[in-house]
Amino acid sequence: MTARSPRFTESTQGRLRRLNLVTSLPPVVFAAVVLLYTDARTWWHVVVLAPGAVAGVVAFERWTANDLARVALPCLVVAAVVWPLGVLLIGSPNAYWGFCAVGSLALREVRRHRKLALTGLFTYVAAVGAVRLLVQRDDVGHVLLTFVLVPTVLTIVVTVFTVLGERFFDLIRELEQTREREAELAVVRERVRFASDLHDIQGHTLHVVKLKIALAQRLLLRDTAAADKELRETYALVSDTIAQTKELAYAQRRLNLTAEIENAKNLFEAAGIRVRVTREAEVDARVSELLGQVLRETTTNILRHAQARQVQITLSESSITIVNDGVTATAPPELRGLAALRQRVAGDGGELTVEQEDERFLTAAVFPPARAGVAPGKDGR
Structure with a gap:
């Protein structure tokens, strides 16, 4: 049996402790009282047998509080002494009960040689019971049945149920830990999403501002x-970025694909790049925002990394494809923004493809027709 994890929350531990105390402790106490009443015929019998019963009840109560290690050894010693005293002095076949309860619970504290501890537990119960033959030799069958077989079998049964109960707690603990990990992963995913959105807004805007200021500098003396x-548009763009950042912080930001297409066209044309937009069908609203994010990130990458002369943007019901020329690198550049978007697209059931062939670069985001909610073959202009 394994020790309880410190990550197992206090609230869950408290609920399980209360459940055990309410459902299991009263029957345990009742069993101890009944056994004392059955076997104790005089006051000194109670004095001999009571410590074993008390040790069993205390061990169980501490077990429910995950604090058995502190009292396991004293309780086990007391119960182990009561069993032979009950056998030899009183003739009590139930004096083993305390040792059975404490021993089965204390097994959880054994880290190594657990099989040896189990064997020792059962052997001690049987061997002490057999000692009754020293004072009652005339009825061997009765002694073997009452003091050896029954106590040993019941100890085995109690131990099995105790182990199963601990496995039940292990399962609940694992479920609780899984829920905690899922909550932590949700927080991490939200942070990554926020960072990605912030990168989309700030990175895109800063590059466009740089481009427009450079254009304004060239025009300053002649026009x-x-x-x-250009400066007014730059000012408006910065103001819009501030507003988008606030919307992002308050989870109110929504991308408009049509606006992103117009923005991309204006940027490409301002940079002297010919752009052609082909709409094969109306884009489904449920995928338009992610497609807009792909377009925004790709526009920034083209302006930053390529010497493009023309760009082709193709839209369908559930996909977008952007192809540009002017790629001078022999290998695709490391595009971290698209790498983050690939995970988000995949999380929504789509696929983001980035390919480079000769001087042409292709970026495509495709969602399955079922994701778009439109039957294949439907064509809208």
Whole structure:
């Protein structure tokens, strides 16, 4: 039996302790009283037998409080002494009860050689019971049945049920730990989602601001009106980013795919990149936000990493494909934003593909038709 985990919450321990005390402790106390009443015929019989019964009750109460280790050895010693005294002095076949209760519960504290401890427990009960033959030799069958067989069998049965009960607690403990881990993972996933969304907002905006300021600097001396227009748009973009950041902090932010497409077109055209948008069908609302995030991240990557001359954006009911040229690297760059998005798309049942072939780079996010909620083959313009 394993020790209880410190992660096993106090509230759960408290509930299980109360459950044990209410359902199991009264029958245990009742059994101890009945055994004393049955076997004790004089006051000194009570004096001899009572410590064993008390040791069993105390051990059980401490077991429910996960504090048995502190009292296991004293209770076991007391109960172990009561059993032979009951056999030899009183002729009590039930004096083993305290040793049986304490021993079966104390097995949880044994880390090594548990089989040896089990054997010792059962052997002690049987051997002490057989000692009755020293004072009652005329009825061997009765002694073997009453003082050896019955106590040993009942000790085995009690031990088995105790082990099963501890396994039950282990199961509850594992379920509680699993629930705690799931809660922790949910917090981690939410933090990752928040960081990803914040990266989408801030990273995209900062790159666009850099691009517009550079354009405004070029226009400043030859076209002040155009430069002023770019600066005003930059100011508006920063203001919008602040608003989006607040919405993100309060879990109110929703991406608009149509707005993201217009924004991507404007950015590409401002950078001198030809862009073509093809809508094969209306995008399902349940996938549009994630597709918008893919488009936003891909737009930022194209402006940052490629020397693109043209970009093709294709939309279907449940997918988006962005293809751009102007890729100069021999290997795909490390795009951390898309790596995080791949996990989010996969979490919603989709697949994010990133491929590079010659000077062309493809980014595609595809969700199954069932995810989009539209029958395959339906075409809307």
